[in-house]
Amino acid sequence: MRKAKQWIATAVCAASLVAAPGAHAGLFDGLFGGSKAGNASQPDQRTVWNIHDFSSIELVAREAGAPDNRHPAVLSTRTLQQFLESVRIPGAKGALELVTGSEAEQLAEPLSEALASATPGQDVLLVSSERRVRNSIEPPMAVTARIFVNAEGLQLVVRDARFNFYDNWRGTGVTPTFRYGSRNSPGSAQLQSVLATSHRADWLSCPRTAGMTSAIAPTLVKAAAPAPAAAPAPVQRNAAFYDAQELRLQKLKSLREKDLITDQEYQQKRQEILKDM
Secondary structure: OHHHHHHHHHHHHHHHHHHOHHHOHHHHHHHHOOOOOOOOOOOOOOOEEEEEOOEEEEEEEOOOOOOOOOOOEEEOHHHHHHHHHHOEEOOOOOOEEOOOHHHHHHHHHHHHHHHHHOOOOEEEEEEEEEOOOOOOOOOOEEEEEEEEEEOOEEEEEEEEEEEOOHHHHHHHOOOOOOOOOOOOOOOOOOOEOOOOEEEEOOEEEEEOOOOEEEOOOOOOOOOOOOOOOOOOOOOOOOHHHHHHHHHHHHHHHHHHHOOOOOHHHHHHHHHHHHHHO
């Protein structure tokens, strides 16, 4: 009878492990799919947003010693996408985009959800991996960053702007260790953006705007309605006009060939010039 009871207990335990695969699912949550549950008091709180292999957004405990963040913060996906697209890395051959346009579009929605879910005691970590050299067989490279909202606005601190993790991972099979930006330790990244100010070379601060509000301390800024614009004077479309448009197109092409603007920016501006003609 005693042996029968022991057999029944063992069978029940084994069945519970088979019925609960989630007990082991969290190991690769930050890289390959799934989501991690929150603490016991918040079992349904989402903390990981997976985009694709080696690209994810995660809520983590705020850096030790840092003041409370202004979280949760409500930022539109459009605001976040525009900000990410505006960030550039200065270089000898001209500024490079931190992330591609399609990459910014992929990141914007989960980043918006993460900031809206974050608590004052949490930061957002971002890793995004893409092939960043156009028309090349170069391996995917990663951008890693820490993101949070404080009284000054949206903060982006980048640790690695071009991290080549892929070759080592393919050669060893060891999951890469990503390091993120820090308030306390400056990284080597150099950042620029027309939408933000430089708090530090690796740290951009995007001011609070009408597209950025905090659920804790709302500071919505409403812009005054612009005065009606006067009707533009008719354009004289003569030979001089068309010569000027040709020069504009040539200059635009030169900027694209030097990688000073993206393909998307080039095509958009080119269409505007052609429309004027």
